[in-house]
Amino acid sequence: MKQAVVLGAYGFIGAACVRALQARGYAVRCAGRSERAARRAFPGLDWALFDFATADVGTWRKALSGADVVVNASGALQDGARDNLVAIHETAVARMSEALAGTDTRFVQISAAGVSSDASSSFFRTKARGDTLVMASRLDWIVLRPVLVLGPEAYGGTALLRASAALPLAGARIFSDAQIQTIHVEDLAEAVAECADGQRGSRFVADLTEDHGQSFLELTRTMRDWQGFPPWKITVPVPEPLVWGLGRVADMLGWLGWRSPLRTNALLPLNAGIHGDPDTWRQQGGRRIGPLAQTLDRLPATVQERSFARVYLALPLSILCLSLFWLLSGVIGVLSFNAATEVLTSAGYSAVFAGTAVLGGAVLDISLGLAVLWRRWCRSACLGMLAVSATYLASGTLLTPELWADPLGPLVKIFPAMMLALFVALLLEER
Incomplete structure (x- = not known):
C-alpha cells in the first residue's frame, strides 16, 4: 500500500x-x-x-x-x-x-x-x-x-x-x-x-x-x-x-x-x-x-x-465585555474602598475583615479581567469567573442578605455576568 x-x-x-x-x-x-x-x-x-x-x-x-x-x-x-x-x-x-x-x-x-x-x-x-x-x-x-x-x-x-x-x-x-x-x-x-x-x-x-x-x-x-x-x-x-x-x-x-x-x-x-x-x-x-x-x-x-x-463576531465582543466588567469591578472596588467596606462594617463585621474582603475581591477581579484576554488562559479565566461569582452570591447572601432587596440589584446582576462567562467558555474552539 x-x-x-x-x-x-x-x-x-x-x-x-x-x-x-x-x-x-x-x-x-x-x-x-x-x-x-x-x-x-x-x-x-x-x-x-x-x-x-x-x-x-x-x-x-x-x-x-x-x-x-x-x-x-x-x-x-x-x-x-x-x-x-x-x-x-x-x-x-x-x-x-x-x-x-x-x-x-x-x-x-x-x-x-x-x-x-x-x-x-x-x-x-x-x-x-x-x-x-x-x-x-x-x-x-x-x-x-x-x-x-x-x-x-x-x-x-x-x-x-x-x-x-x-x-x-x-x-x-x-x-x-x-x-x-x-x-x-x-x-x-x-x-x-x-x-x-x-x-x-x-x-x-x-x-x-x-x-x-x-x-x-x-x-x-x-x-x-x-x-x-x-x-x-x-x-x-x-x-x-x-x-x-x-x-x-x-x-x-x-x-x-x-x-x-x-x-x-x-x-x-x-x-x-x-x-x-x-x-x-x-x-x-x-x-x-x-x-x-x-x-x-x-x-x-x-x-x-x-x-x-x-x-x-459576538465572541470577541463578549471577551472584551467580560474583561472590562471584571477590571472595572476591581478598580471601582479599590477606588470606593471606604464605601465598600462600610457595607460590611455596618452589618457588624470588623474593619480588618471588611478591608481584607474588599481588597482581596478587587485583586481577584482584576486578575480575572486580565487573564481572560490571554488565549491560553481564557477558558480557565471564564471558569474562574463562574466560581468567583458563585462565591460572591453565597457570601453576599450569608453576610449581607439585604442586598437581594436593593433596588439596583447588585446580587441579581451577577447572573447575566455568569451566563456571559459560560457563553465564552463554551465557544472557545479553534479547530
Whole structure:
C-alpha cells in the first residue's frame, strides 16, 4: 500500500487532503503539534506530534521515513505568541528537504496564490522563500498555490467572510477594487491527490483557481444569499484607516495567543486581491476549477451555518465585555474602598475583615479581567469567573442578605455576568 504523510493534517486544508488520499488507497500518517487537535480530527490514524518550527533534520527524517508522498499543508498566518513565520515556512521546509534528500519521495507543497519575495505581507514573503527552497531541491516536487479556499468548515478568513455576510441591517463595503477568486477545499484536495499519484507530472508550480473573480462586496452578497438571509438594503463604506486600525489591534492580540483573521497579514491580500492564473494547471492536465456558484451549491447552508455566522463576531465582543466588567469591578472596588467596606462594617463585621474582603475581591477581579484576554488562559479565566461569582452570591447572601432587596440589584446582576462567562467558555474552539 502506498504511504503518504500529511503535515498539518488537522487543519482545514490538511484534513481534506487526508480524506482525498485515503479515498485513493493511501495509508496516511499525520503530523502536527497539538495532540488535542490531532485526536479530535483523526483519532484512528498514526500521528507524529512535534513542533515543526524547532524540529531538527533527524526528527523530520523519522517523521517522513517510508513515505511515497509528503504533503505540506502546514503554515501560519502571522508571527505571534504561538507562531514564527520564518521558522515554519522556511526553516522547517529546508529541514524537510534535507531529510528527504536522496529519496524518491514526492513532495507536494501547498502554498498560496500571489506569493512573492517582495509581497506586502510577511506571510506571502516567507511562503515564497519556502517555495523557492523546495524548487531549488533535487526532490520530486510540486508547488500548488490555491486562492481563497472555501469549505464546510469555517476557520480564520472563511469564518470572517461568513460573519461579514451575516451582518444585520447593512453590509460593509471595504477594499472595493480588489478581485477575489475562490476554490472548493475538496477541489484543492483532489488536485493534491492527483499530484500524489503522479497524474500531473512533476517539478511545476500551479495556481489553483476558478476562472473569474468578484469583488469582496459581491462575494459577501453572494455568501449572504447562500446563507439564506435577505439582501441588505444599504451598504456602508468602512474607512480604510479604521480597517487598518483594527488590523493593528488584532496584531497585538496575536502576541496574547489570538489568531484573529483581522490581522494585517490577512487584510493585505484582501486589499491587493486574491487571484491566480489557471493556465498552468490546465496545461498539466488538471480539470477546470468550479466557479463560486458551483462551490456554494456543494455546501449546505443550514441553521448551524447561520447561527455560527452570527455568533462569530459576538465572541470577541463578549471577551472584551467580560474583561472590562471584571477590571472595572476591581478598580471601582479599590477606588470606593471606604464605601465598600462600610457595607460590611455596618452589618457588624470588623474593619480588618471588611478591608481584607474588599481588597482581596478587587485583586481577584482584576486578575480575572486580565487573564481572560490571554488565549491560553481564557477558558480557565471564564471558569474562574463562574466560581468567583458563585462565591460572591453565597457570601453576599450569608453576610449581607439585604442586598437581594436593593433596588439596583447588585446580587441579581451577577447572573447575566455568569451566563456571559459560560457563553465564552463554551465557544472557545479553534479547530
